Amino acid sequence: MAQVTLKVGGRRYELACRDGEEPHLELLGTMVDAKAHQAARALGNANEPRQLLLAALLLADELSELRAGAPDPERDSTARALQTLAQRIEALAERLENGGVAS
CATH class of the missing domain: 1.20.5 (Single alpha-helices involved in coiled-coils or other helix-helix interfaces)
Structure with missing residues (x-):
């Protein structure tokens, strides 16, 4: 089992993953972090759970548009x-x- 440290929304998270999946997980973490920063700019100084919720909703919206063929x-x-x-x-x-x- 490999270990990956992701930085999302200014916090560090230690995650386990299968060997060889580290680069992919790091890429996903970078995407979530970018959305967390976008959410922070939109919300001002909202608390972390709210910021991460908005980041997840932004990512889900992008996924929904891709699936719908936008x-x-x-x-x-x-x-x-x-x-x-x-x-x-x-x-x-x-x-x-x-x-x-x-x-």
Whole structure:
């Protein structure tokens, strides 16, 4: 059994996990900590349980949107960029096939 120390909302938590799962658990802890800080900014100086509740609700909201298929702006912009690039490559290939010079 491995041990991981997570820092969430300014507090340290010692957790046990299976060997090899430490990096994943640390990543999850970082995500929860980010939401805890977001919750703290939104709530002001609320107590820790309330702050962690809001952090959990923020994460649950994100998960709910992902499960419902809500658009991901970052993924959508990447898809648009790839589509534009593909169109440019096709246009260049067509120009080369027709004996034109690519610029």
